[in-house]
Amino acid sequence: MIETEIDLEIPFHDVDVMRVAWHGHYAKYLEIARCKMMDLIHYNCSEMEETGYVWPVIDMHIRYAQPLKFQQKIKVRATLVEWENRLKVNYLIFDAESGKRLTKASTVQVAVDIESGEMQFFSPSILFEKLGIPQ
Numbered sequence: 001m002i003e004t005e006i007d008l009e010i011p012f013h014d015v016d017v018m019r020v021a022w023h024g025h026y027a028k029y030l031e032i033a034r035c036k037m038m039d040l041i042h043y044n045c046s047e048m049e050e051t052g053y054v055w056p057v058i059d060m061h062i063r064y065a066q067p068l069k070f071q072q073k074i075k076v077r078a079t080l081v082e083w084e085n086r087l088k089v090n091y092l093i094f095d096a097e098s099g100k101r102l103t104k105a106s107t108v109q110v111a112v113d114i115e116s117g118e119m120q121f122f123s124p125s126i127l128f129e130k131l132g133i134p135q
Contacts (some may be wrong), residue, residue: 002080002131004037007096010072021068027060030091030105033078037089043130051126052114055087059108066102073097083131085122086110 014025038044048055068074073096082088086108093103111120111127128135 002037002040003077004033004040005075005077006033006036008032008074008076010068010070010074012070015070019070021070023062023064026062026064026068026093026103026105029074029076029093030060030062030078030089030107033076033091034089034107037078037080041130043127049114051124053111053120053124053126054114055109055111057107057109058086060105062103062105064103066100068093068102074102083123083127083133087123087127 008029010021014021016022035044045055075094075096077092077094079090080087081090087110088106088108091103091105091107092101093105094101111124112118113120125135
C-alpha cells in the first residue's frame with residue numbers, strides 16, 4: 001500500500017465571505033496529495049503520458065464532516081487502495097494541530113490509451129512495474 005501525507009494552510013483566495021473553504025477547492029487539495037503519492041513510485045502525470053496512458057478521474061466522493069477555514073493548517077493523507085483495474089485512492093483531511101478528522105474522500109481513475117482513446121479494463125503492466133508488483 002502506497003501512502004503519503006501533505007501539509008497545507010487554507011489560503012485567503014480559497015475561502016468565501018464566511019472564511020470557509022469553497023467546496024470545489026477540496027478537489028485541488030486531494031490532487032496535490034495524490035500527485036505527491038504518485039511521485040513516490042515515479043509515475044506522475046508526465047510519466048504516465050510518456051508510457052502512453054492518461055488516467056482521468058471518473059469518480060469522486062467527498063464527505064464534508066467539518067469546514068476548512070481560512071489559515072487553518074491541515075494534513076491531507078492519500079492512500080492507494082486499488083490498482084488492478086483502476087486507481088482508487090482514499091483520502092483523509094484532518095486538522096494539523098488537533099488531529100481531528102475534517103473530510104473523508106475517494107477518487108477513481110482509469111487508464112486510457114492515448115493513441116486509441118480506449119479505456120483499459122485492466123491497469124497497464126507499467127503500473128505494476130512502478131508498484132513493484134509481479135504480474
